[in-house]
Amino acid sequence: MELDRIALNSLPAQGMELTVTSDEVWAKPLGEYGINCRIAEPVSARVFILAQDTGCLIRGDLSGTVVLPCNRCMEDTVVRLAQEFEEFEEYPWAEREPEDTENAVSFMEDGVVFQQDGMPFLDLASLLWEEFSLALPVKPLCRQDCKGLCPVCGKNLNQGDCGCTSEAGDPRLAALRRLKVKRQA
Ligand SMILES: [Zn+2]
Ligand SMILES: [Zn+2]
Structure with a gap:
């Protein structure tokens, strides 16, 4: 399955569950963006996807262990990730209230749902990368009383x-x- 283009109209009506452990989703972009974050224990996500008329529900959790520099002393800091998420990605092409037309344009540009040949797709890889970034602590500390x-x-x-x-x-x-x-x- 291509994680960056999941065909939403071919999912079972009751939704689909899958487990993602691909390095492509997390390790590769970390390297490409040059982010100082090392994956110590494989990151994996359990995901449930349910396609609906106006959008797509994506629910799941993400876990793994990463090593980040401490915000005060820069030493390696082990961070255990355990993030739950639930998103409803509205189809940008679905009917909208007239006052929403302006927002619809920007939504379309960076949304994780897109249309190709009139068929809806989900870029699950991007969504999981986003959830991973959100799960990272903004100011990791090697210990609470780090003297820096x-x-x-x-x-x-x-x-x-x-x-x-x-x-x-x-x-x-x-x-x-x-x-x-x-x-x-
Ligand atoms: Zn520290
Ligand atoms: Zn000094």
């Missing part, structure tokens, strides 16, 4: 102090210190 990198020398502060911080001092602490001095005077 020293802004002065760049040392990973999880591995110990670098000595810079005590000299520069935190500006907020400096304000407090001044207060203290004042009170003593």
Whole structure:
């Protein structure tokens, strides 16, 4: 089955279930877009597709394990993915209310459902790539209390102090210190 063009009019009326484990869907675009994310445990998705008169329902879940750089210290961070999704992809060519005509154009450009020779198709590969991107944490942390990198020398502060911080001092602490001095005077 070609995951980027599933013929919706040949699906069984009660819908179809399938499991997708293809590297083409996730590993390949990660490489092509140069995204700093490595797949550690195969990503797979269980999908249910139901074609309806005005659109297509796609429901399922996605799981796997990826390695991303920590948002603070850049060290490898293992992230377990477990994302459920449910989308209704409206057919852009289906009848719409008149005020929706403008939206229909942009919808058609990047929609995952499309028409070819008058037949409806679903680009499941694109949809699953989108769900995968949504499942990735925006700011992954190697651990909740990651100390990050020293802004002065760049040392990973999880591995110990670098000595810079005590000299520069935190500006907020400096304000407090001044207060203290004042009170003593
Ligand atoms: Zn970190
Ligand atoms: Zn430092």
